[in-house]
Amino acid sequence: MANIKPSLAKGTRDFSPQEMEKRNYIFNTLRTVFKKFGYNEIQTPSFENLSTLTGKYGEEGDKLIFKILNSGDYLVKAPEELLDEKSSNKLIPHISEKALRYDLTVPFARYVVMHQHEIALPFKRFQIQPVWRADRPQRGRYREFYQCDVDVVGSSSLLNEAEFVLVYREALAALGLKDFTIKINNRKILSGIAEVIGKPELIVDMTVAIDKLDKIGLDGVNRELLVRGFTEADLDLLKPIILLDGTNDEKLMSLKEVLSASSIGLEGVTEIEEVFRYLKDFGAERLLDNNTIEVDITLARGLNYYTGCIFEVKTNEASMGSIGGGGRYDDLTGMFGLKGLTGVGISFGADRIYDVLDELELFPASSVSSTQVLIANFGEETHAHTLPLLFNLREAGVAAELYPAPAKLKKQMGYADGKQIPYVLLVGEEEMASGSYSLRDMSSGEQQKISGEELIAFLTKNTISCGNIVRNIVIND
Amino acid sequence: MANIKPSLAKGTRDFSPQEMEKRNYIFNTLRTVFKKFGYNEIQTPSFENLSTLTGKYGEEGDKLIFKILNSGDYLVKAPEELLDEKSSNKLIPHISEKALRYDLTVPFARYVVMHQHEIALPFKRFQIQPVWRADRPQRGRYREFYQCDVDVVGSSSLLNEAEFVLVYREALAALGLKDFTIKINNRKILSGIAEVIGKPELIVDMTVAIDKLDKIGLDGVNRELLVRGFTEADLDLLKPIILLDGTNDEKLMSLKEVLSASSIGLEGVTEIEEVFRYLKDFGAERLLDNNTIEVDITLARGLNYYTGCIFEVKTNEASMGSIGGGGRYDDLTGMFGLKGLTGVGISFGADRIYDVLDELELFPASSVSSTQVLIANFGEETHAHTLPLLFNLREAGVAAELYPAPAKLKKQMGYADGKQIPYVLLVGEEEMASGSYSLRDMSSGEQQKISGEELIAFLTKNTISCGNIVRNIVIND
Numbered sequence A, B: 001m002a003n004i005k006p007s008l009a010k011g012t013r014d015f016s017p018q019e020m021e022k023r024n025y026i027f028n029t030l031r032t033v034f035k036k037f038g039y040n041e042i043q044t045p046s047f048e049n050l051s052t053l054t055g056k057y058g059e060e061g062d063k064l065i066f067k068i069l070n071s072g073d074y075l076v077k078a079p080e081e082l083l084d085e086k087s088s089n090k091l092i093p094h095i096s097e098k099a100l101r102y103d104l105t106v107p108f109a110r111y112v113v114m115h116q117h118e119i120a121l122p123f124k125r126f127q128i129q130p131v132w133r134a135d136r137p138q139r140g141r142y143r144e145f146y147q148c149d150v151d152v153v154g155s156s157s158l159l160n161e162a163e164f165v166l167v168y169r170e171a172l173a174a175l176g177l178k179d180f181t182i183k184i185n186n187r188k189i190l191s192g193i194a195e196v197i198g199k200p201e202l203i204v205d206m207t208v209a210i211d212k213l214d215k216i217g218l219d220g221v222n223r224e225l226l227v228r229g230f231t232e233a234d235l236d237l238l239k240p241i242i243l244l245d246g247t248n249d250e251k252l253m254s255l256k257e258v259l260s261a262s263s264i265g266l267e268g269v270t271e272i273e274e275v276f277r278y279l280k281d282f283g284a285e286r287l288l289d290n291n292t293i294e295v296d297i298t299l300a301r302g303l304n305y306y307t308g309c310i311f312e313v314k315t316n317e318a319s320m321g322s323i324g325g326g327g328r329y330d331d332l333t334g335m336f337g338l339k340g341l342t343g344v345g346i347s348f349g350a351d352r353i354y355d356v357l358d359e360l361e362l363f364p365a366s367s368v369s370s371t372q373v374l375i376a377n378f379g380e381e382t383h384a385h386t387l388p389l390l391f392n393l394r395e396a397g398v399a400a401e402l403y404p405a406p407a408k409l410k411k412q413m414g415y416a417d418g419k420q421i422p423y424v425l426l427v428g429e430e431e432m433a434s435g436s437y438s439l440r441d442m443s444s445g446e447q448q449k450i451s452g453e454e455l456i457a458f459l460t461k462n463t464i465s466c467g468n469i470v471r472n473i474v475i476n477d
Helices: A017-036 A058-064 A080-084 A088-095 A105-114 A159-174 A187-197 A200-210 A213-227 A232-242 A248-258 A263-281 A285-289 A350-359 A380-395 A409-418 A429-434 A452-462 A466-474 B017-036 B058-064 B080-085 B088-095 B105-114 B159-174 B187-196 B200-210 B213-227 B232-242 B248-258 B263-281 B285-289 B350-359 B380-395 B409-418 B429-434 B452-462 B466-474
Strands: A047-049 A098-100 A123-132 A144-153 A180-186 A293-295 A309-315 A324-329 A343-348 A373-375 A400-402 A423-426 A436-441 A447-451 B047-049 B098-100 B123-132 B144-153 B180-186 B293-295 B309-315 B324-329 B343-348 B373-375 B400-402 B423-426 B436-441 B447-451
Touching: A017 A123, A017 A144, A017 A159, A017 A350, A047 A105, A080 A088, A080 B080, A105 A123, A105 A144, A144 A159, A144 A350, A159 A180, A159 A263, A159 A309, A159 A324, A159 A343, A180 A187, A180 A263, A187 A200, A187 A232, A187 A248, A187 A263, A200 A213, A200 A232, A213 A232, A232 A248, A248 A263, A248 A293, A263 A285, A263 A293, A263 A309, A263 B380, A373 A380, A373 A409, A380 A400, A380 A452, A380 B263, A409 A423, A429 A436, A436 A452, A447 A452, B017 B123, B017 B144, B017 B159, B017 B350, B047 B105, B080 B088, B105 B123, B105 B144, B144 B159, B144 B350, B159 B180, B159 B263, B159 B309, B159 B324, B159 B343, B180 B187, B180 B263, B187 B200, B187 B232, B187 B248, B187 B263, B200 B213, B200 B232, B213 B232, B232 B248, B248 B263, B248 B293, B263 B285, B263 B293, B263 B309, B373 B380, B373 B409, B380 B400, B380 B429, B380 B452, B409 B423, B429 B436, B436 B452, B447 B452
Parallel strands: A180 A293, A373 A400, A373 A423, B180 B293, B373 B400, B373 B423
Antiparallel strands: A047 A098, A123 A144, A144 A343, A180 A309, A309 A324, A324 A343, A423 A436, A436 A447, B047 B098, B123 B144, B144 B343, B180 B309, B309 B324, B324 B343, B423 B436, B436 B447
8 A cells, every 4th residue: 555645636625624514504505495496406426428428518618528437448449540549539439438527407408308207397406516627727716616506497487587586686695695786688689689780690709799898898899899790880889788777677678779670689678577577576676676686788698508588696795706697598408309498597606605605704603613512521430420411412402522531621622622612511520519510601711600401501592403403304393 | 419318327326306305304314413413524525636546445446446537638648558458457547647436434534634734633524425436236236326424533532432322323213213223343352252262363254254144144154164264163162152142241241251361352342341331321221221232243344444343233124234334443544644543433324224214104294395385377467466475485484386387277286296295376366356365285185265374374384494494504593
């Protein structure tokens, strides 16, 4: 056994106990909101047949898929000429038949097609799983990271779009975020604009350019539009659209005028209006009034993929790119031979949300520590006192530990500090004789005398009860 | 884009919404119990450097590790002679530098060594993550499956062993299991027996043979012992030990006699006695009296790995192999250059526990369904009634959906059935006029008239409130 100094594989991360608590807090909060809206969780395997993934993400994407080497004598069937030529790329299908999941969308499409006869449509699902990409690792970009997707397939109703706005609102609010903007656009509006200008074939170039308005300003966008084949006259036509201003209603009104000659463009406006009408019927018009929702026709996001409404969410409390996005796509499962299934979905950027909550100190105390009280260990002769107490604390749902050896008190206190345990209980000879223990509050340093029964009552009241969590989850009344 | 009929990679599984609910129920229950005992969750990446994993699982194990092909022009540095010879095995390190996690133990050891300066010892951790093995898939054996490990490193106290007994007891009871046996043995007792017989070098052969007592009976064990180098005289010595009978105390007493000449053997007995003493101090002597805990010296489990106590758990309510096991190991991190760290740990066989709970119908209703009420859709003109109601239900923490289109009622009912939604609410013209809706109980088929307010009160009381789960988890009082 070689004695090597261990390291992480490039672009991967360990998650410490405190990071895990915070990550679970985010995922559990999202999971609870998704379920409240009727989305069900599924999971797909970490690896798929290579043929399931290849060709779905473009040529660049294919390169970033992690391929798994076949087991056993994997070279036996490899064509000799490919080995001689060292044709790395051509050899792949001969020595690898499996690959790690690159996103959650293609496996979801595969799932829907394979299980189409068990699924009641519309199928509302969410999925929170890691994906892997052979990207060059950078600050904030990892080779293993979680995606968190919510989708409905098999329903063209714009109620679904409206509900996704409510999902964003409730999930982000539940995480403690107060000021965020949900941007909405519609692919049909972008098509309409390109049509009105008379350059429908340049829709992709147009949207790529105006998508950059935030970063490069109008002059930058104009320069890029000229390079991409638009004329000065086109720029004059586009300017009022790009700089569209006012309330959402005013923007939609202006768009109707601009797009009056484009039926597809008007359809896009009507779809957004219908989403808004649903939100008003929900009693959520405040989201529309205070600009939590914002019509933004510069929003493009994966244009070649989306066919209807497009969403993007950003927080206004921290400087951070988008923390979520999504939209409607007309053909999720066509790649696997099941045509005509429409879908709409959104995703949450869990890593970015984590960073925002950390920066704003929005993680609740309960998401940082788990053990609520450490009983200091003063030796075997105290066990007849401390072990029943420990047992009863846990029965009452309080996460508790006895330090496992009679180490120096300083060391035991250091352990409690390291684990961010809020209370330490001291049970020495004096305490055993009097039946009154000393409870130390680790943040204030204050100590109080307390009996065993009082202790349980105090900690049940003042700390997180994990027993109760289980009870609420598992018991039906 | 090739139009292929999609399939799963061999040995992998999709998890449907209902399977996910059940799996999450198991994992959340375990997680809650682990935290109550002061264990903290960590996660490690799905892939490690190949060098971190190679050589840790024996030659057979190495073959079962899934290797990931390097990205880009991975053949460029491959030695030509290995390609010419088609030396699959020798080529691996030249074209693959990463591999999928094979178990949770080696990554945990790597974690402890890399983070040794941040960790307060003893380090109590648990980890619930998938692992991957290139095994031949069989019924019940998958290439991707979850492991669920709980360990303490850096503490030699037998309090840890005693606590693991309590963890098993509480976790299995929380899952609804009523009759299970926690078997305990000690590697030192096995060493002592081999020593007393005068064949210490045959300890592995001895334990491999007697480990099979359950399956092949005493005659079978004897035949195997003879083949493995024991004599008829040895068998006479071993017989009373293999057939050791009586209460735990009686067994320990007999072992003390048999092992009186072996100090290591006696040490093993003393360790089990100390674990039992801790359990008595905890007030958990009932576990000892009613044979929930059972001394079983035929228990061996990965003998070359464990150095002290050994555990195995089986349910007596279903015919199923072990559903968990573990033990103490003296040198977890030596393979990465950090010597002398002792550890003890147990694991839970999540897939087997799942099958047992399914067979015994122990999954609570709440772990099967998520949406609690479906509002039937009778068209746009009802939205002014149904959408605010839907909004308020969710605000009250009730998972609720509106069917997204005014489809035939039969289809909507079928959807509710498919998702196992317990209630369907009917809001038609008559209901809107009277303000009194019809609530259908999908299991009994009964319908009751109910107002909007009554509905929320009724469903809050009679169904799982997901809002409350979040609140209990996130709020500190």
